[in-house]
Amino acid sequence: MTDINAPLGRLVDGSEHRCTYSPGDTDAADCGQRATWHIAWTVELDCGLACEAHMAVALRFSYLDRHPLSPDCAMPNARWYFDEQRCAVPGDGSLLTEATAEPEPVVRLL
Ligand SMILES: [Zn+2]
Numbered sequence: 387m388t389d390i391n392a393p394l395g396r397l398v399d400g401s402e403h404r405c406t407y408s409p410g411d412t413d414a415a416d417c418g419q420r421a422t423w424h425i426a427w428t429v430e431l432d433c434g435l436a437c438e439a440h441m442a443v444a445l446r447f448s449y450l451d452r453h454p455l456s457p458d459c460a461m462p463n464a465r466w467y468f469d470e471q472r473c474a475v476p477g478d479g480s481l482l483t484e485a486t487a488e489p490e491p492v493v494r495l496l
């Protein structure tokens with residue numbers, strides 16, 4: 387008998403990343419689709435999440451920045467990195483600027 391199930395692991399609930407589009411700000415108007423975009427509306431980083439359809443709506447308004455939603459966006463202490471078009475936790479070593487930084491000079495004690 388052949389195993390037809392790919393070993394994709396357990397089910398992970400991604401429900402916390404839902405589109406926050408809600409005209410009139412009521413439960414009934416909530417979009418509820420899976421969000422794919424992270425939008426910063428203001429310099430105070432008032433952020434929203436949008437699905438593809440509502441990113442198209444958001445394009446009609448002014449916003450500060452946006453990037454594709456990634457798991458890092460929801461990490462505690464994550465910061466918005468405009469240059470890199472993503473959120474990341476400072477000091478986690480995965481930032482491009484850190485990865486490409488000059489290596490520390492090696493000091494030899496003879
Ligand atoms: Zn939506």
Ligand SMILES: [Zn+2]
Binds near residue numbers: 459
């Ligand atoms: Zn983000």
